[in-house]
Amino acid sequence: MNDHRPLHRTVSLSQQDWSLHRKGPADQARHNEKVKEAIRENLADIISEQSIITSDGQKIVKVPIRSLEEYKFRFGEPPEGGQVGQGDGKSQVGDVIERGGRPGPGRGPGAGDQPGIDYYEAELTVDELAALLFEDLSLPRLEPKRTPQLESETIRFTDVRKRGAISNLDKRRTIRENLKRQALQGGPGAPLHFGGITADDLRFKTWETEVRYESNAVVLALMDVSGSMGPFEKYISRAFYFWMVKFLRTRYAHVEIVFIAHHTEAKEVSEEEFFSRGESGGTKASSGYQLALDIVDARYPAADWNIYPFHFSDGDNWPSDNERCRELVVQLLERANQLGYGEIRQGAYGRSGYSSTLMSVFERLDHPRLQPVVITDKAEVYPALRTFFASDEEGRRSNV
């Protein structure tokens, strides 16, 4: 492909092979990586957006990326007296050249009005966002259980044959066969050169499907729906459970989720009801724990299941009920791999002071598998997710 012809040593033309040139794509990849980093930095703010939580997975989310702006000294206002443009030959003072237009910032000719020159917003679907969010999350302390029922298929290359798809060609074995055949034909001392492959030399890898068993897991989602749960508290618990459900469905094919809503009484509800219903009344959290315990004992024996109860509440429990909660939580912890408790506090009930909440009960328990979290702000939903679903060594091992 090389045609190099000097013409009077002054003008020449040639064409080379550029197929190995990769600089642009490499720096492009770095840019994309920066976009991803920027999105990740913004995750805490993005995921508590009302509009996302009430959407289906296809909605496009715009994520502002400030860190990708290049810092430059720029003019803050268009120049006085206007900017120069060109008409089609008949322009008059007073002609409108663009309705609702804005002159480009600074004096750069036409800067900012070309499409795709700079984007400070990345567009993602909720599902793409979810993939980013859950990259390094998993169910913690996942253990292999007695009767693994959930199966998934995988492919493993286990055998070598003479026929197969060319994409599965086993090059090393093919070369060896080729050399062996030549050695056989050539007699002692003949030099060996790889080449002249015949159909007989070819070796292909072939596969078998294997069934892998995954550990069973059930997540019990408990939510306080009593009258003391204001709009903020309800919103936070829904936001958390929205992403939790998304996370579990994205990462695990067979996790079961049980939804329980409680005030002074607890009820198992459908997913739809769980996310939409409003209730009122007092709070006895023990009713929720009791129902969770009953469901576990009846349907998800700890010997067969990894069990993850989560409970979100404002912590404002009927005081005489606290002791009973403590007992039930201890019983649940005997069966559960981890119990997550999120307490949502706002304003006067913020982080400090006020200790007669459910949180005070759990803090005294100080159990290694009990994971309490306090949320006072929208942006803390993501950290809470990360606390509950932090990958640990154990989780990773049984998960591979």
Next chain:
Amino acid sequence: MPDQRYLDELSDAAERLWAMAHEMGLRPFPTHFEVVPAAIMYEFGAYGMPGRFSHWTHGRAFQQMKTMYDYGLSKIYELVINTNPSYAYLLDVNSVLQNKFVIAHVLGHTDFFANNAHFAKTSRRMVETMNCNAERIAGYEYEHGVREVERLLDAVLALEEHIDPYAEEAEYAASLRPEPKRRAPAAATGAYDDLWDLDREGRAAAAAEPRPKPGPYHDLLLYLLTNSPVLEDWERDIVSVVRDEMLYFLPQMRTKIANEGWAVFWHLRLLRALDLTPQEWGDFANLHAGVLQPSKRSINPYYVGHGILESINRQHGGDEAAVAPVLFEIRERESDISLIRNYLTQELVDDLDLYLYDQRGGDLVVVEKDFEKIREVLVQSLANRGHPRILVADGDYHGNRELYLRHDYEGQAAASTSKPA
């Protein structure tokens, strides 16, 4: 990939166009044309030069250009490197006629590069220099970490517009690098007090050490290069690389209108002299019209530059022998600013239909057609290439080695926060 016949045809065309350009009086650098695929064209376009250093902004530019091309929104036709010999790139998917057009246009550019006074100091070996620079920067990445180098490049590139080609390095290198700060000695109480006296002598020497003289200094990068007390040698090298490469690009930015006008002027004449078929004439007219498309909201340098040259040509009654000395002098002397100042007339403004527009209510409205006002705004917008003029007012502000930068206000306020442009 194009076949041999395509390459032969282009080779012959390049040879013919070269000979014709010489007959017409052009004296371009020897020019080598390389036929490349789109991805390569866009890479060179994004980096400004083959083999320039890696940076994510280059990667972003590459992605944007490539995407625009892939979706058929825009296409780079010509890419020419100002070196001796010059290099120019032809898109391998272009038709023979399209590439003939590009070759003719490029010869205008390489003639301008070779003969315009603003390139007198330009290094003509910049491809090699930039490749060495890129290699050294890659070495720093290896030594100090990719992120560390990127952080520095981000910072230096933010200032790249604020350089002064006429800066004298000796004037900037006003002071030695300052000594590290010493701790004040404790109150003298012991038997070794005489030792403190030695230290005091040392401090007296430090105080006498030359301090940066108050500015103004217009070249921020050169100032940091020569005066920064914190930059390490490899960091200084990167500052100097960015500055040198910008110094190379600067004359091209300052002669955009003149250079494009010149290239259009000659591609017209060169292609007219080729014996094109009627079909080719149609294609050529299309290409030419596309390049000269006026823009409502900004200046098309091809359109304005070419317009000025043709009007000068017309003033001499189209007598090419009479007008040649005038035109060739323009090609030797003018930058965009001087070209506009010297040759923009009311007649030309009417002919090119230039106007000033501004925001009125929610709309953009034509507000002025007077050539003197348009000329003023145009020249102003070309000064400092559309960037606020920021200068070092004092490098030793409050006697504290604080760097005091000032906006040299010319009637347009700088943004108080960084805004996307």
